[in-house]
Structures are given as C-alpha cells and as structure tokens.
Amino acid sequence: MSTAPLAAFTEPDRPKDLLIRFITVGGSYVDVTGPGEHSDKNRWSCHGCGDSSQLIQGDFLFCIRPDANTHATTCRAIPLK
Template identity: 85%
Template sequence: MSTATPAAFTEPDRPKNLLIRFITVGGSYVDVTGPGEHSNKNRWNCHGCGGSSQLVEGDFLFCIRPDANSHAAACRAIPLP
C-alpha cells in the first residue's frame, strides 16, 4: 500500500455566489458564499470536514469572515474524491 499523497488537491468548482475561498492546512477549502457584504444571508462551508456557519440563516460578511479563516487555519481534513 502506498503512503504517498498528492502534492496538491484539485480545487472544487467555484459557485456563482462565492465571496471568499480559504485553503485549509489539510489542503481542502472553506468557501464563504452569499449575496455579499451588506447581507446577513452569507455562510461558510468546509469542503474537507463538512463544517459550516453556526447560524442557520447566515450572517454579515464581516462577522463570518474571521470564523471561516479560523476554521481554515485549524482544519486538517483532506478532500476525498
């Protein structure tokens, strides 16, 4: 069994409403999506572990940006095919 890992993972497709994309320490991605800066309907979702914003309805961009960035800095989940 090989223990080699790919040097880089394939970036997932970018949704139309993508505002920010962070790369995690595990090589996955955290997407911040929504209508934009002046809306409270923005959310973040992690492609690695499946984590997401805590608020069901989302939040303003200035509120969730630090949460998404912190998650990306700590998440070690790798993307699975």
C-alpha cells in the same frame, strides 16, 4: 519528520455566489458564499470536514469572514473527492 511531498488537490468548482475561498492546512477549501458584504444571508462551509456556519440564517460578511478563516487555519481534513 516525513519528507514525502504534499499531495496536490484539485480546487472544487467555484459557486456563482462565492465571496471568499480559504485553503485549509489539510489542503481542502472553506468557501464563504452569499449575496455579499451587506447581507446577513452569507455562510461558510468546509469541503474537507463538512463543517459550516452555525447560524442557519447566515451572517454579515464582516462577522463570518474571521470564523471561516479560523476554521481554515485549524482544519486538517483532506478532500475525499
């Protein structure tokens, strides 16, 4: 087991339409962006691995929130910038 300290990463700029930001296990961030709770145009994207919502048109917040959180709990990619 390594005793090296974890690297500290700088939080990326927050987009104006940011609804939720999750931190990943790799120290990156998953952003949920869009118009809000009652819109089907919300999306999530990961700053670490580049993965994003599968639906091009987006989804309602109550549907997309669990997907973004699940991705954040499993993504080990670190931010490269």
